[in-house]
Structure formats: C-alpha cells, structure tokens
Amino acid sequence: MTDKPRRISVVLFDGFELLDVFGPVELFSLAPSRLAIEFIGPQAGPVASSQGVQVSATTGYGTAEAPDIMLIPGGQGTRRLVNDETFLSWLRAWVARASLVTSVCTGSAVLAAAGLLDGYRATSNKAAFNWVRQQSDKVEWIARARWVEDRDRWTSSGIAAGIDMAAALLANLFGNDVAHEVTTRAEIEIHRDPTWDPFATIHGFAE
Amino acid sequence: MTDKPRRISVVLFDGFELLDVFGPVELFSLAPSRLAIEFIGPQAGPVASSQGVQVSATTGYGTAEAPDIMLIPGGQGTRRLVNDETFLSWLRAWVARASLVTSVCTGSAVLAAAGLLDGYRATSNKAAFNWVRQQSDKVEWIARARWVEDRDRWTSSGIAAGIDMAAALLANLFGNDVAHEVTTRAEIEIHRDPTWDPFATIHGFAE
Numbered sequence: 001m002t003d004k005p006r007r008i009s010v011v012l013f014d015g016f017e018l019l020d021v022f023g024p025v026e027l028f029s030l031a032p033s034r035l036a037i038e039f040i041g042p043q044a045g046p047v048a049s050s051q052g053v054q055v056s057a058t059t060g061y062g063t064a065e066a067p068d069i070m071l072i073p074g075g076q077g078t079r080r081l082v083n084d085e086t087f088l089s090w091l092r093a094w095v096a097r098a099s100l101v102t103s104v105c106t107g108s109a110v111l112a113a114a115g116l117l118d119g120y121r122a123t124s125n126k127a128a129f130n131w132v133r134q135q136s137d138k139v140e141w142i143a144r145a146r147w148v149e150d151r152d153r154w155t156s157s158g159i160a161a162g163i164d165m166a167a168a169l170l171a172n173l174f175g176n177d178v179a180h181e182v183t184t185r186a187e188i189e190i191h192r193d194p195t196w197d198p199f200a201t202i203h204g205f206a207e
Numbered sequence: 208m209t210d211k212p213r214r215i216s217v218v219l220f221d222g223f224e225l226l227d228v229f230g231p232v233e234l235f236s237l238a239p240s241r242l243a244i245e246f247i248g249p250q251a252g253p254v255a256s257s258q259g260v261q262v263s264a265t266t267g268y269g270t271a272e273a274p275d276i277m278l279i280p281g282g283q284g285t286r287r288l289v290n291d292e293t294f295l296s297w298l299r300a301w302v303a304r305a306s307l308v309t310s311v312c313t314g315s316a317v318l319a320a321a322g323l324l325d326g327y328r329a330t331s332n333k334a335a336f337n338w339v340r341q342q343s344d345k346v347e348w349i350a351r352a353r354w355v356e357d358r359d360r361w362t363s364s365g366i367a368a369g370i371d372m373a374a375a376l377l378a379n380l381f382g383n384d385v386a387h388e389v390t391t392r393a394e395i396e397i398h399r400d401p402t403w404d405p406f407a408t409i410h411g412f413a414e
Contacts, residue, residue, distance in 0.1 A: 019233035019393065026226035026366065029258040039260055046253070046263055051236040053246055056253055056261035127392060159233065160370075160395035185334060186226065187406045188367035189398070199394045 005036040009067035012039055012047040012057050015077025019159050020104040024166035030182040034174050040064045050075040061090055067098045074105025082113035082135050100152050104162030108155040112136035121150040125158035126203040143205035144197045164191045212243040216274035219254040219264050222284025226366050227311040231373035237389040241381050247271045257282040268297055274305045281312025289320035289342050307359050311369030315362040319343035328357040332365035333410040350412035351404045371398045
C-alpha cells in the first residue's frame with residue numbers, strides 16, 4: 001500500500017451509543033493502512049456515551065477538518081440533536097463536501113432533521129423507527145433493511161447493524177478480500193444481505 | 208426489579224481492544240436494572256485502546272473495590288501484561304473473591320499468566336492461540352470454542368466472540384427472556400452454541 005489512507009470522521013455527542021461507534025470502528029481499525037479514524041466531539045476531550053462511560057474526542061466541531069467519509073451513531077442523545085438547530089447547521093456545512101455520509105441506528109434521524117437525506121432512501125433502528133421517520137417526509141424510509149446504500153448516503157438499522165454496514169463499506173471501498181480479512185481477524189460472522197432484517201418483523205414492519 | 212444490580216468491573220489497560228470491551232458492555236448496559244458497569248484502569252482517567260482512542264476509567268487499580276463479576280479484554284497491551292509481575296500480582300489479589308472472572312480474546316492470556324486459570328478449561332483468540340497457550344501449561348486450552356464456561360471462569364475467543372459470551376452470561380444470570388430482550392434491542396443475531404467456531408478451522412485447529 002502506497003496510497004494515503006482514506007480518512008473517516010466519527011461524530012461523537014453526549015449520549016451516543018457505544019456499539020454504534022465501536023462496532024464499525026473496530027472493523028475500520030483492522031484495515032489501518034487503508035483508513036485513518038478520527039473522533040469529532042463538541043470539543044476535544046471526553047464525551048459521555050449513552051452508557052455513561054466517556055470517550056475522548058480528538059477534535060472539536062468548530063475546528064474539525066471537512067470530512068472525507070463521515071459516520072454518525074445513534075443513542076439517546078439523538079433525541080436532543082434533532083431539535084438543536086446550532087448543531088444541525090454545523091453538520092450541514094461540515095459534511096457539504098463529504099464523499100460519503102453514513103449513520104448507524106438513530107444517527108439517520110439526525111441526518112434527516114438536517115435535511116441531509118432529502119431525496120434519499122434510508123433506514124434506522126426498528127424500535128425507534130416511527131419516531132425516526134417523523135424527522136423528515138422528504139426521505140424514502142425503508143423499514144425492512146439491515147442497511148441501505150443510496151449513492152453517497154449509507155444508513156444502517158439499530159446498533160449491531162452498523163457492523164454489517166461497515167463490512168459492506170470495506171468491501172465497497174477496498175474489495176471483498178480486504179473485508180474478509182478484517183472480519184476474520186475480528187472473528188465475526190457478517191450478514192452480507194442488506195435486506196436481512198428479522199427485527200423489522202419483530203417490530204411489526206411487514207413491508 | 209427490587210434486587211440490587213450485580214456489579215461488573217471491566218479492566219482497562221493501555222492497548223485494550225475496543226470491541227472486546229464495548230461489545231459485551233453494550234449488551235450489559237441494555238439490562239441496566241440488573242447490571243452496573245464500572246471501568247477500572249491504571250488510574251482514573253483516560254486509557255488508550257489498541258486503536259488509539261481513549262476511554263475514561265472511573266477508578267484506578269489501587270483503589271478499586273474487589274469485583275463481583277470481572278471482565279478483562281484482549282488487545283496488543285496483553286503482550287506486555289503477561290510479563291508485568293506488578294500487574295499480575297494486583298490482579299490475583301483483586302479478583303481473589305470474585306464470583307465470576309471472564310475474559311475476551313487474549314484477556315485469557317493475562318488470566319493464565321496470573322495463574323487464575325490453573326486447572327480450568329479455557330479458550331482465546333484463534334489467530335493468537337499458539338502464543339496464548341504458551342502462557343500456562345496448567346490450563347486445558349480448548350481450540351475449537353466460541354467461548355468456554357468452566358465453573359467461575361468464562362473465557363471467549365477473539366474480539367466479536369465476547370458478544371456471544373456476554374449474551375450467554377446474561378441468560379445464565381438472569382434467564383433466557385432477559386438475554387433475548389437485550390439482543391433484540393441491540394438488533395444482534397447471537398451464536399448460542401459455544402462450540403461454533405469456524406475461525407478455529409481457518410487457523411488450522413482441527414481438534
């Protein structure tokens with residue numbers, strides 16, 4: 001590998017969900033020559049997860065370089081962010097030139113509230129799906145999906161679904177062999193079918 | 208629930224593997240009335256993961272209350288810890304009265320080096336398995352296992368295997384309904400068979 005690694009910027013906020021972040025980040029980190037990961041928070045320093053435990057952001061929102069690939073997780077904090085116009089304005093401006101905007105779980109509610117999914121197909125956590133789709137009627141919400149890829153927007157279903165989306169993203173960016181090597185190192189069995197979604201059924205979404 | 212939550216103490220160290228910790232912690236945190244989670248580090252404050260990102264320990268080794276349930280992750284840092292007699296002595300004393308000692312990935316190498324798996328069956332990461340079993344010949348190392356339960360010692364295979372072990376632990380402690388509720392909320396499909404281990408085959412362990 002002589003190519004420069006692609007940069008992936010993970011947005012942290014008070015009340016982010018741990019596994020939404022660290023499932024994908026674990027896989028991305030197992031391809032270190034290909035992806036460099038940075039964590040953006042309200043300011044550099046500790047950010048409290050939904051679970052309480054704090055994770056250190058390396059850069060604050062105000063000083064973060066515009067992203068190449070961006071990932072926003074879900075978590076209880078998204079309930080506040082969808083109404084936080086200051087945050088949503090920053091997010092819109094910050095990701096304007098991103099090559100790829102991705103979300104896990106209710107992270108897509110925040111993207112939708114910012115208008116960043118207008119005209120796109122997208123999915124989200126199934127337990128929270130009715131709340132999520134209230135955030136925008138300009139999104140084609142897909143209830144039965146492990147994740148949805150639509151051009152430069154990739155959105156996943158709840159929590160662990162982000163791991164499957166991350167594996168698909170590695171395959172898309174760097175090929176199946178890289179994705180397979182990473183998931184083997186992580187000793188994880190991946191769902192490769194984006195329409196696999198038993199949780200849609202559990203939550204009563206038949207479509 | 209009127210019972211007091213069980214306490215689970217997660218040991219952090221420089222170079223711990225992110226998903227080894229946050230896979231199980233995500234599941235444990237989805238049963239908040241049943242499990243209280245604390246993070247023990249060299250000192251209270253930021254601890255660097257194998258991936259670089261820092262996570263805040265709430266308590267230092269020297270001041271941590273003796274654990275009820277304990278979990279130690281793997282990661283690059285375990286290569287150093289197996290030779291760190293100060294750490295191993297502290298660990299032995301600290302967990303002496305724990306009701307349950309658990310590990311993910313190469314965390315079992317550290318337990319073995321401390322003598323805490325003497326006379327037990329145990330497993331570990333398959334890519335690192337030959338190194339791990341050199342840490343003690345008093346352990347019955349099981350190559351083909353997603354996780355191994357042996358009395359008050361539960362050890363899992365690499366990285367993502369900790370999530371399956373955590374689900375089994377929730378079922379063991381609180382019943383199948385609780386485990387099912389948690390894994391449904393996490394939108395995760397769990398392996399319930401502790402002998403499921405395609406990664407043993409990939410790494411040439413036929414036993």
